[in-house]
Amino acid sequence: MNRKDFLSLSTKAAMFLGISTAISCKEETVEKTSALLNKTAKGTAFGLTAPKIDKVRVGILGAGNRGNTLIQMFDWLVKNNNAEIVAVSDLRKEKTDKLNAHLQKTHGKTADAYYGNPDEWKKVADRDDIDLLIIATPWEMHTPMALYGMEKGKHVASEVPIGYTLEDCWKLVETAERTQKHCMMMENCCFNNEELWVLNMINQGVFGDLTHAEGAYIHDLRKHLMDETYYEDQWRIKHHLKKDGNFYTTHGLGPISQYMDIGRGDTFDHVVSMSSREKSLSDAAKRANLPQFQNVKCGDMNTTMIKTKLGKTIMLQFDVHSGRPYDRLNTVIGTKAVHEGYPSKLYINEEELAWWGHNWLEKEKYNEYREKYNHPLWGKLKEQISDNSVGHGGMDFVMIYRLIRCLNKGLPLDINVYDSVLWSAITPLSELSVAQNSSSIKVPDFTGGTWKNKNKTEMLRDI
Structure with missing residues (x-):
């Protein structure tokens, strides 16, 4: 469908429904949406590889329901020197404390914690000793965090969905192509x-x-x-x-x-x-x-x-x-x-x-x-999955295992x-x-x- 046909169809639909042609999700206009439907990309992030990282240094953004589960999925990888949890961030101190309690109990050490200010998570992305950001926050924060992380030289892996507007989706593609950083949505299923x-x-x-x-x-x-x-x-x-x-x-x-x-x-x-x-x-x-x-x-x-x-x-x-x-x-x-x-x-x-x-x-x-x-x-x-069944029956562990091992070996995700x-x-x-x-x-x-x-x-x- 070309732009002219799209606008014509949109106008007819709006007239039938009794709504303005300015309607669109997230208050985007129909014309703006049409432009987003017809943009083009370079395709230069397909098959993307990055230098091998022997031990992936991880920052976790979001210490709620998913953050609490995902940090446990790193236990085997941390014990085998494939990864290290360097920093955790959340709005609430009690939530970062909970993640650190797990790290202390399991690994005998804690991560640096950032909490309180809504922008504290940026301090994690700003660090020079982090390779990968794990994003486990509410949906509307996934894209801003992923974009900021890539701009700061980090690979990013976000909970689903990685973006919930077309504009966000295009920004993610353009930034990943330009920075040549991995940008993965963690679809565990x-x-x-x-x-x-x-x-x-x-x-x-x-x-x-x-x-x-x-x-x-x-x-x-x-x-x-x-x-x-x-x-x-x-x-x-x-x-x-x-x-x-x-x-x-x-x-x-x-x-x-x-x-x-x-x-x-x-x-x-x-x-x-x-x-x-x-x-x-x-x-x-x-x-x-x-x-x-x-x-x-x-x-x-x-x-x-x-x-x-x-x-x-x-x-x-x-x-x-x-x-x-x-x-x-x-x-x-x-x-x-x-x-x-x-x-x-x-x-x-x-x-x-x-x-x-x-x-x-x-x-x-x-x-x-x-x-x-x-x-x-x-x-x-089999053994590791059995030990990590809390992560949706094991699929969360398999997902994190594959992510980290790809980064260890310098392979496409x-x-x-x-x-x-x-x-x-x-x-x-x-x-x-x-x-x-x-x-x-x-x-x-x-x-x-x-x-x-x-x-x-x-x-x-x-x-």
Whole structure:
């Protein structure tokens, strides 16, 4: 879609909805958004390598829920002299104290702590004795911290999403390309055992040619969102009060993108998104007598469809309002096999057509595929994963292990800046589509055309 067509469509949608053409997520104008959709990049950070770092010196920004988990994922790496925690930062002293209590108990030493002032974290990035910043703060701080860190000569690894506006995504790409610093979004689900098993099967031809996949973040977070202490200043629910779309795309989309070689021979072409009405979160707020949370803008269920340049389709769903079991779907459909997650099940498509009997594999046959195609990474790190199950069953440890070992060896990271911003950009694109009556929105090419180069995902390497 060119700029003229985009503006025409946007205007028609706005007229139909009775809204101004100046609407857009984060108060961007339609014209500005059009410019962001059509920008170009250089692609010079693909396959990025940096000099080997024998012991990666780490600064952790954010000592809340994720910071507390992630610091534990470094224990084995610190004990084996692959990494060192040099500094920690948070608004609250008691939170940095908690991280340092863990370091003292586990390693017999503490890190320098920065707290109190909202800009104290910059002192960590300003230091000359830090190689890597781990960013585990509220969403709106991810991009500013990553940008500042790269400008100060640091590699950066951020919690998800790495950016939640198109402008932020472009700034991250441009800064990573210019500074030649690693900029990784820590999408832990890409490192989970089930997802790596499916990826390995796809790579070895079990699924044939992929046609469609489905992912999701379905997680009843009503209690978490409204709790006074779980999220600092209840930052997360505030997004639900002012925006509507898919705010948490990457848990489902990250693994799917690796299944489909997105950025390595294919990429996203356009997005269509729609949200259901909102009911569950506001009802819960009423029952809890919390009037400040009763005017919710985000619908209970968002469904976003993505089509790739090669014609594959992806369905993403987002629901943290409804009372229901956790689910990421993890559905993959190919010409030879199908997988569905939660619980994991596998179907093998026999060449001879059948009238009936299209059943999932029985447990014994399923287990044979698990054993035959299990990604070697989980076997290699079995003991360490068992010791670090607090990190989402082990996938957090595998993610941090791979990040640090890549830096130790001077290798490209498993998830690069282009992956990071593309998966994150679906959030503002979904918001734009929802706001314009579910119109089709073009996906920017953050890679400068390098997505056309066919490459295997780095996740398949033995490190």
